[in-house]
Amino acid sequence: MVIDVLLHCCRTLAIGDAGKMTYVRPLSSSLRFGGAPAPFPPFDVIFGTTQAMLDVRRRIELVSGSDVPVLLQGESGTGKDLCAQLVHAFSARHRNSFIKVSCPAIPHSLLETEIFGYEKGAFTGANAGKRGRVEQADGGTLVLDEVGSLDVAAQAKLLQLLQDGTFTRVGGHDPISISTRIISIANNDLRDQVAAGTFRLDLLYRINAVTINLVPLRRRRADIPLLVDHFSKVHAGSFRVSPKPISKEVVQIMQAYEWPGNIRQLDNLIRSYSLIGDEDLILSEVTPRSMRSDQVTAEIDLSKPFSLKQITKNATRDLEKQIILKVLHANGWNRQKTAKWLDISYRSLLYKLNEVGIHEHLDEDQESDSVLPSPDGFRSVESLDINTQANSTQLLRRP
Numbered sequence: 001m002v003i004d005v006l007l008h009c010c011r012t013l014a015i016g017d018a019g020k021m022t023y024v025r026p027l028s029s030s031l032r033f034g035g036a037p038a039p040f041p042p043f044d045v046i047f048g049t050t051q052a053m054l055d056v057r058r059r060i061e062l063v064s065g066s067d068v069p070v071l072l073q074g075e076s077g078t079g080k081d082l083c084a085q086l087v088h089a090f091s092a093r094h095r096n097s098f099i100k101v102s103c104p105a106i107p108h109s110l111l112e113t114e115i116f117g118y119e120k121g122a123f124t125g126a127n128a129g130k131r132g133r134v135e136q137a138d139g140g141t142l143v144l145d146e147v148g149s150l151d152v153a154a155q156a157k158l159l160q161l162l163q164d165g166t167f168t169r170v171g172g173h174d175p176i177s178i179s180t181r182i183i184s185i186a187n188n189d190l191r192d193q194v195a196a197g198t199f200r201l202d203l204l205y206r207i208n209a210v211t212i213n214l215v216p217l218r219r220r221r222a223d224i225p226l227l228v229d230h231f232s233k234v235h236a237g238s239f240r241v242s243p244k245p246i247s248k249e250v251v252q253i254m255q256a257y258e259w260p261g262n263i264r265q266l267d268n269l270i271r272s273y274s275l276i277g278d279e280d281l282i283l284s285e286v287t288p289r290s291m292r293s294d295q296v297t298a299e300i301d302l303s304k305p306f307s308l309k310q311i312t313k314n315a316t317r318d319l320e321k322q323i324i325l326k327v328l329h330a331n332g333w334n335r336q337k338t339a340k341w342l343d344i345s346y347r348s349l350l351y352k353l354n355e356v357g358i359h360e361h362l363d364e365d366q367e368s369d370s371v372l373p374s375p376d377g378f379r380s381v382e383s384l385d386i387n388t389q390a391n392s393t394q395l396l397r398r399p
């Protein structure tokens with residue numbers, strides 16, 4: 001509730017009080033970062049077409065004309081860093097410094113001095129004073145990555161900075177006044193940390209005048225083809241090769257995948273594919289780990305009782321999915337041929353595909369091909385790399 005009120009005030013500020021302040025710039029591709037043209041992907045790639053990302057774009061536009069503190073939240077690899085850079089590049093501060101502090105990367109004992117600097121004599125060995133990151137960001141933007149890992153002392157100083165724009169160096173007494181926009185980044189929900197007593201509630205209210213939530217890739221599946229195309233071109237360019245095509249079916253399977261590492265994972269996968277050019281590489285990643293190993297492993301949670309029957313059923317279903325995907329791929333996504341190859345009825349294959357959510361992704365016109373090619377038309381079982389135990393060998397038996 002309080003957050004909503006703050007957000008409302010902030011919007012009013014950005015949009016304009018009684019129409020006086022109307023500094024809401026639509027994003028344009030002529031952004032500059034530290035004085036130079038910013039090397040961002042095109043905006044239609046960054047924001048795609050999903051409403052959640054269009055809201056992100058709108059919020060970046062809204063905050064760009066003001067200095068309000070921004071909190072960027074989202075899972076790993078969703079683009080929080082990228083958006084922090086966009087907020088800076090789009091603001092009037094874009095020619096000045098963009099300083100990022102990765103809070104967990106700095107040992108707790110050094111965090112305060114690193115961020116706020118220290119005065120001569122502040123501690124043994126401090127023979128001269130040193131500017132901290134906050135001072136380096138004067139006139140620009142200070143990004144606090146994983147802000148939740150700030151300790152109590154650093155949180156208190158940050159609160160002061162957000163309240164009146166001043167801070168004191170460690171060992172100092174005189175407040176130093178600076179002008180910096182603070183962008184905080186969090187991978188987790190900071191309210192949980194407030195509840196656990198490790199993050200100050202008053203600081204949370206200060207840092208999130210505007211919160212921008214980056215959505216996980218699995219909630220913007222429609223944008224995956226666009227991103228795949230973008231990364232293919234980028235990596236082909238950097239390797240000086242021509243972009244390797246990815247079949248429509250494989251892209252559709254990628255759209256069905258959960259992407260725990262989000263856009264970074266997709267980016268890395270397409271980078272590898274751009275070099276290697278084998279769609280099996282993609283398929284082996286977008287099918288879950290439990291299904292990838294040559295051995296069936298029993299990954300079980302021993303903290304509570306479980307049903308052996310259910311676990312075995314899930315494992316069998318996962319293994320079947322892996323096998324079906326590989327055989328489909330090897331047979332050019334033709335379901336008739338796949339069913340023959342797997343020695344199951346066509347109807348049974350459709351049922352299984354439906355069960356594991358693959359069916360809807362396949363082309364209807366492939367069904368018309370009912371002619372079984374000569375055995376040489378198939379890839380060998382070995383090349384499919386499915387050498388699991390007896391069950392799967394049974395499934396792979398030649399029709």
Ligand SMILES: Nc1ncnc2c1ncn2[C@@H]1O[C@H](COP(=O)(O)OP(=O)(O)OP(=O)(O)O)[C@@H](O)[C@H]1O
Nearest residue numbers: 041045046047075076077078079080081082263264
């Ligand atoms: N919307 C996007 N469009 C294109 N590329 C993106 C997008 N979001 C992220 N990327 C790319 O994905 C990679 C990861 O992005 P970024 O570092 O911003 O994620 P992050 O949320 O900060 O991750 P982490 O929490 O692990 O630090 C980068 O290479 C970035 O350029």
Ligand SMILES: [Mg+2]
Nearest residue numbers: 077080081145
């Ligand atoms: Mg990051």
